[in-house]
Amino acid sequence: xxxxxxxxxxxxxxxxxxxxxxxxxxxxxxxxxxxxxxxxxxxxxxxxxxxxxxxxxxxxxxxxxxxxxxxxxxxxxxxxxxxxxxxxxxxxxxxxxxx
Amino acid sequence: xxxxxxxxxxxxxxxxxxxxxxxxxxxxxxxxxxxxxxxxxxxxxxxxxxxxxxxxxxxxxxxxxxxxxxxxxxxxxxxxxxxxxxxxxxxxxxxxxxxxxxxxxxxxxxxxxxxxxxxxxxxxxxxxxxxxxxxxxxxxxxxxxxxxxxxxxxxxxxxxxxxxxxxxxxxxxxxxxxxxxxxxxxxxxxxxxxxxxxxxxxxxxxxxxxxxxxxxxxxxxxxxxxxxxxxxxxxxxxxxxxxxxxxxxxxxxxxxxxxxxxxxxxxxxxxxxxxxxxxxxxxxxxxxxxxxxxxxxxxxxxxxxxxxxxxxxxxxxxxxxxxxxxxxxxxxxxxxxxxxxxxxxxxxxxxxxxxxxxxxxxxxxxxxxxxxxxxxxxxxxxxxxxxxxxxxxxxxxxxxxxxxxxxxxxxxxxxxxxxxxxxxxxxxxxxxxxxxxxxxxxxxxxxxxxxxxxxxxxxxxxxxxxxxxxxxxxxxxxxxxxxxxxxx
Amino acid sequence: xxxxxxxxxxxxxxxxxxxxxxxxxxxxxxxxxxxxxxxxxxxxxxxxxxxxxxxxxxxxxxxxxxxxxxxxxxxxxxxxxxxxxxxxxxxxxxxxxxxxxxxxxxxxxxxxxxxxxxxxxxxxxxxxxxxxxxxxxxxxxxxxxxxxxxxxxxxxxxxxxxxxxxxxxxxxxxxxxxxxxxxxx
Numbered sequence: 092x093x094x095x096x097x098x099x100x101x102x103x104x105x106x107x108x109x110x111x112x113x114x115x116x117x118x119x120x121x122x123x124x125x126x127x128x129x130x131x132x133x134x135x136x137x138x139x140x141x142x143x144x145x146x147x148x149x150x151x152x153x154x155x156x157x158x159x160x161x162x163x164x165x166x167x168x169x170x171x172x173x174x175x176x177x178x179x180x181x182x183x184x185x186x187x188x189x190x
Numbered sequence: 191x192x193x194x195x196x197x198x199x200x201x202x203x204x205x206x207x208x209x210x211x212x213x214x215x216x217x218x219x220x221x222x223x224x225x226x227x228x229x230x231x232x233x234x235x236x237x238x239x240x241x242x243x244x245x246x247x248x249x250x251x252x253x254x255x256x257x258x259x260x261x262x263x264x265x266x267x268x269x270x271x272x273x274x275x276x277x278x279x280x281x282x283x284x285x286x287x288x289x290x291x292x293x294x295x296x297x298x299x300x301x302x303x304x305x306x307x308x309x310x311x312x313x314x315x316x317x318x319x320x321x322x323x324x325x326x327x328x329x330x331x332x333x334x335x336x337x338x339x340x341x342x343x344x345x346x347x348x349x350x351x352x353x354x355x356x357x358x359x360x361x362x363x364x365x366x367x368x369x370x371x372x373x374x375x376x377x378x379x380x381x382x383x384x385x386x387x388x389x390x391x392x393x394x395x396x397x398x399x400x401x402x403x404x405x406x407x408x409x410x411x412x413x414x415x416x417x418x419x420x421x422x423x424x425x426x427x428x429x430x431x432x433x434x435x436x437x438x439x440x441x442x443x444x445x446x447x448x449x450x451x452x453x454x455x456x457x458x459x460x461x462x463x464x465x466x467x468x469x470x471x472x473x474x475x476x477x478x479x480x481x482x483x484x485x486x487x488x489x490x491x492x493x494x495x496x497x498x499x500x501x502x503x504x505x506x507x508x509x510x511x512x513x514x515x516x517x518x519x520x521x522x523x524x525x526x527x528x529x530x531x532x533x534x535x536x537x538x539x540x541x542x543x544x545x546x547x548x549x550x551x552x553x554x555x556x557x558x559x560x561x562x563x564x565x566x567x568x569x570x571x572x573x574x575x576x577x578x579x580x581x582x583x584x585x586x587x588x589x590x591x592x593x594x595x596x597x598x599x600x601x602x603x604x605x606x607x608x609x610x611x612x613x614x615x616x617x618x619x620x621x622x623x624x625x626x627x628x629x630x631x632x633x634x635x636x637x638x639x640x641x642x643x644x645x646x647x648x649x650x651x652x653x654x655x656x657x658x659x660x661x662x663x664x665x666x667x668x669x670x671x672x673x674x675x676x677x678x
Numbered sequence: 679x680x681x682x683x684x685x686x687x688x689x690x691x692x693x694x695x696x697x698x699x700x701x702x703x704x705x706x707x708x709x710x711x712x713x714x715x716x717x718x719x720x721x722x723x724x725x726x727x728x729x730x731x732x733x734x735x736x737x738x739x740x741x742x743x744x745x746x747x748x749x750x751x752x753x754x755x756x757x758x759x760x761x762x763x764x765x766x767x768x769x770x771x772x773x774x775x776x777x778x779x780x781x782x783x784x785x786x787x788x789x790x791x792x793x794x795x796x797x798x799x800x801x802x803x804x805x806x807x808x809x810x811x812x813x814x815x816x817x818x819x820x821x822x823x824x825x826x827x828x829x830x831x832x833x834x835x836x837x838x839x840x841x842x843x844x845x846x847x848x849x850x851x852x853x854x855x856x857x858x859x860x861x862x863x
Contacts, residue, residue: 092687094799097724100691104698104717105370111702112363119707119753121359123714126745127698128366130721132373133737139377140807141728142799147382148373149730149807150820151324155369156740157827158331161834163745165335166358167752168841169342173351174756203822210829217836264819302840309833316826328826335830339837354841 097138105131122166129159202262202269202319204253205277206312208245212238213308220301230299235292235642238304242285242311246278258677265383266325268454273319275523275671276450280318283443283530284311289646290538291435293545293639296344303343306336307439314447318454323372323382326451330368330415333447334361337440341432353431360414360424368411374404375459387459401463408455409470415448417441418504419477426485429497434544437493438537441500446526452511453519457675464514471512472603478505479610486617492540493550495617496533499576502614503529506591509607513594516676521590523668528575528583531653536572538647539565542639547631552621557630566625568651573622575654577615583657687727693720711749718742729802732809 104127111124133152140148200207216237223229259270267273284307291297291304313332320326338361342354376382378400379390391401413421429437456467482502489495507529510522540550542565547554559566575582588611595604639647657664693716700713718741725734805811816824 092727092799096687096691097728100694100724103695107695107698107702108366115702117707118355118359119749119756120702120710122362123707123710123749124702125359125362125366126714126741127701127717128363129369130718130741132366132369134721134724135370135373135377137725137728137730137733138799139373139380140730141802142377143380144800144802144806145380146807146811146815147324148376149733149812150815151327151372151376151382152730152733153736153812153816154324154328154820154823154827156736158328158335158830160740160745161335161830162331162362163748164834164838165338165841166362167748168838169338169351169354169358170752171756172342172345172841173348173355176345176348176351263822266820266822302836305836306833309829312829322823324820325823325826328823328830332826332830332833336833336837339833339841342841345841345843351841 094138094142097134101131101134101138104128104134118170122163122170126159126163129155196262198260198269199262201253202255202260202267205245205249205281206315208248209242209281209308209312209315212241212245213305213312215241216301216304216308220305227299230301231292234301234304235288235298238288238308239285239642239646242281242288242308246281246285249274249277255674259674261321261385265385266320266322267316268319268321268385270319270677271674272450272454272671273315273674275667276318276446277315278667279446279527279530280311280314280443283439283446283534284308286534286538286646286649287435287439287443289642290438290534290541291433293538293541293643294433294435295545296346297433297435300343303340306340310334310336310340310439311443314443314450317447318450320451320454321384323375323384326384326455327365327369327372330365330411330451333444334365337361337436337444340436341428341440343433343436349431350433353428356424357428357432360421364411364414364421367407371404371407371411374400374407378404384455384459388461391460392462401460402466405460405463405467405470409467409474412448412452412455413474416445416452416504416507417501418474418508419481419501422478422481422501422504425501426494426497429500430491430493430550434493434537434541434550437497438534438541441496441537442530442533445500445504446530449507449511449522449526453522453675456511457514457519468512468514471508472600475505475508475512475603476606478502478508479606480505483610483613483617487613489617490552491550492552492555492621495552495621496536496540499614499617500533502610503533503576505610506588506607509595509600509603510591512600512603513598515594515598516672517590517597518594519675520665520668520672521587521594523671524590524664525587527664527668528587528654528657531650531657532572532575532583535568535647535650535654536576538643538650539569539572542643552624553628554631555621555625556628558625560630568647569625570622571651571654573618575658577618578611579615581655581658583654586658586661690720690723690727693717694724707753708750711746711753714749715742715746718746728799730807732807732812 108124108127108131111127112121115121115124133155136148136152140146216234219234219237220230255269255271255274259268261267262269288304288307297303310333313329316325316329317333320329338354338358341357342351344350375387379387381387381390410421417425429441432440460467479502482498482505486495486498486502489498507522507525510518510525543554544550558569571582575584578584578588592604592607697713697717697720701710701717704710704713718737722734722737722742725737
């Protein structure tokens with residue numbers, strides 16, 4: 092397939108991820124949209140890795156996956172902690188810190 | 191691809207190895223003293239801090255880079271004076287933060303806190319010397335992940351956990367955007383090495399407009415780390431919600447790490463696009479100064495005030511980056527050193543007051559000079575240094591930054607900076623007015639400051655005065671780091 | 679190009695887009711998570727087509743496997759399936775608008791990019807990106823980053839345990855422990 096196929100696909104995924112981050116307020120869904128954005132970047136890496144025939148891009152994706160796993164663990168732990176404290180994870184309820 | 195390890199490779203990561211060992215030692219001692227919280231409260235902070243100072247000393251002895259520096263670990267790590275100077279900055283901040291944390295009831299018994307502090311510092315060290323986008327991305331994540339946890343460390347306190355979540359979400363969003371930028375960089379050039387990108391970009395194989403896009407995407411990530419507007423939304427909430435020593439660490443070391451990366455990436459990888467990014471940086475600087483200073487005027491909480499002031503200071507420092515010259519780089523590093531001691535002192539004092547009065551309102555500081563003349567004077571020095579008043583560290587730092595901009599003809603930026611410095615001075619003086627002229631408030635209970643806290647504050651104050659009076663050593667440090675970045 | 683191949687790529691691409699849209703529009707967080715799994719698997723298949731089998735399988739095991747299990751676990755633990763929410767955070771929105779502007783610029787740029795010779799991906803040799811080759815690179819050139827991931831996982835493990843540990847007598851019943859950090863397969 093031509094490069095443009097992968098680039099368009101990844102750009103679309105990235106845009107949808109950004110929209111999810113903007114429009115949704117459930118932090119879990121925001122977080123999932125974030126994973127979509129990371130995935131879009133990964134697709135570009137792998138596609139260009141094949142295009143240039145250099146493995147660096149594939150390796151980059153491997154490292155991104157590792158950090159994504161670590162990030163998810165910490166992020167979800169934070170959400171469990173806030174839920175324990177407030178019985179809600181609605182970001183709108185977090186008005187305490189505003190103003 | 192080298193098949194064997196060379197001594198140079200080990201020397202290049204000695205401080206990181208030391209920090210990792212120290213982190214593990216702390217976790218082990220945490221277990222040994224599981225049943226003796228008072229032992230942990232007394233010793234963990236000291237162990238961390240003395241350990242870091244030892245590592246700094248040994249690194250200065252054996253892992254000082256010689257000459258122009260070299261690239262180690264298969265092109266991953268740049269072993270040069272810039273990396274060395276920034277490492278010293280981060281490790282000093284961590285050592286001071288560990289001492290200040292021993293004044294904070296909920297942190298001082300927790301070995302995990304100190305271990306996370308060390309791992310975060312380790313990540314910053316790698317950020318300052320990464321020569322490859324892969325290591326750079328990993329280093330940024332190594333820095334950020336422990337900081338997210340540290341911001342949300344007080345799981346019993348809603349405000350702290352909320353600060354953790356906000357910091358985490360903003361951090362992850364900006365890091366995803368930055369990663370997309372990295373992926374395009376790799377796609378366009380076929381390499382992830384920062385030092386090869388320069389020639390790849392200059393070869394002129396860039397489609398029109400794509401360089402702009404890539405730089406903007408990457409700047410989103412870096413802008414978050416240095417808390418520059420418009421990526422500053424997290425800062426006030428996180429600084430006021432997170433434990434105070436963590437806020438101090440975030441505003442100094444984490445910001446310095448962001449600038450270390452910004453300098454290296456912009457001035458090496460994007461050296462050919464200078465005319466483009468200097469404009470972007472100048473816009474960011476202006477926005478940060480204006481937003482930071484004007485919103486700081488309306489704050490009633492001292493921590494939020496310091497947060498907005500830290501956004502404004504990111505703006506002043508960005509002026510030095512926008513100058514895109516040797517003097518500019520030098521001024522950025524000098525400013526970071528001065529800001530480090532000044533802001534850590536300010537947050538340290540706020541930490542003590544908060545534990546005594548139980549509030550972070552500015553009014554809690556009322557009559558501080560009558561409650562303790564020494565503390566009043568210390569806060570005076572810190573605030574005047576933040577405001578850029580002559581005998582203190584902040585003055586010479588601001589002077590250098592403005593001089594760098596004048597040298598490059600960015601007069602309008604200097605005018606904006608000077609104007610903002612005056613506005614900044616107004617709210618710093620306002621706080622001083624509360625300290626010196628308002629009647630003192632009742633203190634709930636008087637905790638004497640711990641010896642660790644005293645020593646950390648003395649070191650910061652000595653730094654504020656020394657950096658203000660006796661520039662030579664700091665100037666030559668900044669000079670060494672600058673020439674290492676500007677070799678290419 | 680063969681019409682059958684085109685059809686496969688078309689369906690894959692469509693799956694990626696539709697599942698991504700499904701993620702952000704579905705009101706139930708659990709459905710969102712399942713859409714994300716579909717998305718990850720589809721992208722994993724694309725990796726396979728791009729000659730990166732190791733990454734493809736890591737994608738399925740790590741992303742679609744362990745990470746999504748964590749997500750679904752937490753969604754069900756917190757009962758967060760049906761939070762009806764409409765208005766985003768202040769700062770997030772500003773940041774997001776900026777990003778969308780950037781993205782629109784990107785679409786324009788893409789058309790500029792079409793004029794450059796960046797078109798077809800060359801044929802990929804069989805040995806390219808084989809697990810053995812990736813392993814060789816990981817333990818030679820990428821040894822330092824590989825070790826750094828160990829610190830990241832250490833910090834994440836310490837952090838996740840610490841944040842989700844239930845301490846203090848406020849609620850005596852034992853808290854539900856969060857599982858450990860997922861480790862690379």
